[in-house]
Amino acid sequence: MSNFSVEFKNVTKKFGESTVLHDLNFGIHDGKITTILGFSGAGKTTLMKHILGLVDPTEGEVIVNGTVINQLGELELREFRRNFGMVFQYAALFNFLTSFENMAFPLREFTKLSEKEISEKVLGLLDSVGIGRDAAYKLPSELSGGMRKRVGLARGLALDPHVMLYDEPTSGLDPITTHMVYDLMKETHQRNLNRGFSSIIISHDIHATLKYSDYILFMEKGRVVEHSDTETFRKSENPIIRRFLEL
Amino acid sequence: MVQLALKQITNLGNSIIGMVNGLGDFTLFTGKTLFWTFKPPYRLRLLFEQIYFMGNKSIFIIFLTSIFTGAVFAFQIYLGIKAINPDSFIGPVVTIALAKELAPVLSGLVVAGRCGAAMAAQIGTMKVTEQIDALEVMGINGYQYLAVPRILGAMISMPLLSAIFLLVGYTGAWLIATKVLMIDEVLYTQKLSDFMTLGMVAEGLIKAAVFGYLIGIIGTYQGFNVTGGAEGVGKGTNMAVVWGMITVLVVDFFLTSFLAQIL
Numbered sequence: 001m002s003n004f005s006v007e008f009k010n011v012t013k014k015f016g017e018s019t020v021l022h023d024l025n026f027g028i029h030d031g032k033i034t035t036i037l038g039f040s041g042a043g044k045t046t047l048m049k050h051i052l053g054l055v056d057p058t059e060g061e062v063i064v065n066g067t068v069i070n071q072l073g074e075l076e077l078r079e080f081r082r083n084f085g086m087v088f089q090y091a092a093l094f095n096f097l098t099s100f101e102n103m104a105f106p107l108r109e110f111t112k113l114s115e116k117e118i119s120e121k122v123l124g125l126l127d128s129v130g131i132g133r134d135a136a137y138k139l140p141s142e143l144s145g146g147m148r149k150r151v152g153l154a155r156g157l158a159l160d161p162h163v164m165l166y167d168e169p170t171s172g173l174d175p176i177t178t179h180m181v182y183d184l185m186k187e188t189h190q191r192n193l194n195r196g197f198s199s200i201i202i203s204h205d206i207h208a209t210l211k212y213s214d215y216i217l218f219m220e221k222g223r224v225v226e227h228s229d230t231e232t233f234r235k236s237e238n239p240i241i242r243r244f245l246e247l
Numbered sequence: 248m249v250q251l252a253l254k255q256i257t258n259l260g261n262s263i264i265g266m267v268n269g270l271g272d273f274t275l276f277t278g279k280t281l282f283w284t285f286k287p288p289y290r291l292r293l294l295f296e297q298i299y300f301m302g303n304k305s306i307f308i309i310f311l312t313s314i315f316t317g318a319v320f321a322f323q324i325y326l327g328i329k330a331i332n333p334d335s336f337i338g339p340v341v342t343i344a345l346a347k348e349l350a351p352v353l354s355g356l357v358v359a360g361r362c363g364a365a366m367a368a369q370i371g372t373m374k375v376t377e378q379i380d381a382l383e384v385m386g387i388n389g390y391q392y393l394a395v396p397r398i399l400g401a402m403i404s405m406p407l408l409s410a411i412f413l414l415v416g417y418t419g420a421w422l423i424a425t426k427v428l429m430i431d432e433v434l435y436t437q438k439l440s441d442f443m444t445l446g447m448v449a450e451g452l453i454k455a456a457v458f459g460y461l462i463g464i465i466g467t468y469q470g471f472n473v474t475g476g477a478e479g480v481g482k483g484t485n486m487a488v489v490w491g492m493i494t495v496l497v498v499d500f501f502l503t504s505f506l507a508q509i510l
Binding site: 052054078079080081082084086088089090092093094095105106109110159 | 372377378386
């Protein structure tokens with residue numbers, strides 16, 4: 001059994017004439033926090049969409065927990081996506097549902113839990129991400145950016161996923177809230193480690209990345225420039241990475 | 248001169264390619280929504296929510312539109328044919344026009360304006376704020392969750408609204424004819440039963456259901472194709488209303504020709 005939660009084997013992605021990902025080969029370590037770092041347009045989001053099976057590679061294989069997901073049929077893939085939790089850049093909470101309903105949504109859709117059990121689970125999730133009971137019955141439009149991210153994280157955790165993805169989770173947040181969100185991500189990761197849990201973060205924030213990540217995968221123009229543990233990355237002599245580190 | 252001509256030809260070519268692409272996208276979208284209509288889970292709660300929103304919440308505006316349409320139509324017919332004994336004609340002419348044309352078409356225009364816009368705005372907002380992506384990541388199909396209940400909701404609500412339009416419009420016309428224009432009540436009703444058939448009512452209801460489907464598919468398609476933030480949502484909403492209304496009017500013509508042959 002591989003100790004990678006996600007593996008890319010010879011993955012190339014083309015949109016028409018333009019090649020967005022070039023022959024990617026790497027594995028994301030199981031049980032670790034890996035940050036995918038890079039400038040805008042480096043291919044980070046396309047890479048994340050491959051992990052989620054939202055986009056198929058033109059060539060190659062994307063393997064998640066031992067399953068080649070680009071070979072799954074539409075319905076199998078939808079089933080498989082329950083292995084993932086996702087926190088979106090601006091949380092992407094359903095604007096017609098309260099925080100509580102947002103968190104209960106995946107449980108109502110995919111489990112046979114009773115309303116009482118769902119309520120207990122949601123209240124547990126609220127506590128785990130530090131949301132007070134008063135915020136639970138507010139609509140997303142009534143919450144601050146930081147609170148929305150917490151609700152988004154709680155919703156992502158509702159189905160006990162094995163891989164948690166964060167798409168630029170601190171965009172638009174002030175520095176203090178940014179670190180609070182990173183602390184929360186780290187705590188969440190450690191709390192779930194015993195059941196096989198990997199965190200993948202897409203970020204621009206080099207300082208937070210160095211502080212919180214176990215591994216860093218640096219992308220530039222659709223290629224992986226560096227994939228190493230944080231300490232090795234810090235010492236990289238690659239000029240592009242040096243430029244990023246010196247920001 | 249040659250360059251200008253070439254530019255015009257290029258623009259024309261690009262417009263045609265754009266239209267063909269758009270038509271292809273729309274056909275694919277229609278196919279996907281059809282596919283997901285018949286795939287479980289069947290989301291009845293969402294369907295009833297949409298029927299409530301499109302049907303129940305549109306009743307007031309349908310009521311207002313229909314009562315005045317019936318009343319003014321009866322009055323205009325009277326003015327137009329008062330020289331040739333209008334008492335025998337007003338009831339059948341107004342009611343047949345309401346049943347076959349006015350009720351489904353005007354209900355369609357109201358629903359396209361009110362609900363087509365709402366569909367595009369709701370789905371478009373969800374699209375630009377990544378809520379549809381969030382559904383997909385959870386393993387829920389966006390077409391099935393968002394488009395299918397709205398399309399079916401419009402398809403079910405429209406005949407109901409059209410029937411209400413017919414009844415209220417008939418009442419408006421009857422009030423004007425018998426209480427203002429002093430046409431004999433018995434004559435009005437008797438002549439109506441001589442001319443009116445169930446097929447005419449069925450024609451209106453079939454048209455309404457088809458219009459509902461088209462308004463639903465256009466509204467949701469525009470919502471799913473929104474790009475570029477709030478401005479894109481506004482544009483999508485506008486397109487949903489414009490195309491919804493045009494489609495109702497154009498399809499009405501072809502549907503009338505088709506239904507005239509089979510009913």
